[in-house]
Amino acid sequence: MTFRDLFEYAAAQPGVVAFFLLIIPALVFLLNLWVGETAEAIWRWRYLYAGLVYAACIPGMFAVTLAIYLFLFERQSIWDVSLVLQVLPILTMVATLVLIxxxxxxxxxxxxxxxxxxxxxxxxxxxxxxxxxxLRLVAFTYVPFSYVLIGFVALLLIIRFAWSRIF
Incomplete structure (x- = not known):
């Protein structure tokens, strides 16, 4: 099964996908009503909140990444965006994080x-x-691929360090 097969299968049942995506913020809303206002009561439920955060953020982050990839690299039109598979996970992630x-x-x-x-x-x-x-840079070089890979990882570490210093 490829990603295309998975997305076609999920797009064939948008109601099921929407149900599973919308149940997460609904559970957070109900949990917020049920859990008390004291710090001890909230602290006891932090692992359930963590599970709900992961349940919302993993599909949401994947949808953000997929949307960026499709718009930047594949040149997908905005008219071809699947609302259930590309927009609803992002909205679910945002709503869940706001409620938590x-x-x-x-x-x-x-x-x-x-x-x-x-x-x-x-x-x-x-x-x-x-x-x-x-950049459309094509380089023919005698540099071993392992050096290129080390440079790429070093660049990612620099980006992560800079990001943590900024925020």
Missing amino acids: RRKLPFQYIPGFGRLSSFLTLIAGLIGVLWFVDR
Whole structure:
């Protein structure tokens, strides 16, 4: 099964995909109503909040990455965007994060820093690849591929370090 097959299968059942994406912010909303207002009550539920953050952010980050890839590299028209597969995961991610932020700061959610670091790494990688794609540079060189790979990893580490210093 390829990604194309998976997306065609998911696009054939938009109601099921929409249900699973919309249930996440609904669960967060209900959890916010159910959990008390004291710090101890909220603290006990932080792992459930973390699970809901991951359930919303992984498809959301994938949808953001896919949309950027399709617009920058594949030149997809905005009229061809699948609302259920490309827009709804992003809206689900944003709604879930907004609802959770009202109850619990992100610094107390286990593993949230890893998600933001991963998104930073993906953004840096897409930026570098887009720059190389626009440069249309073809080089014939005797430099071993391992040196090129080490340079690429070093560039990603520099981007991550710069991003952490900025924010």
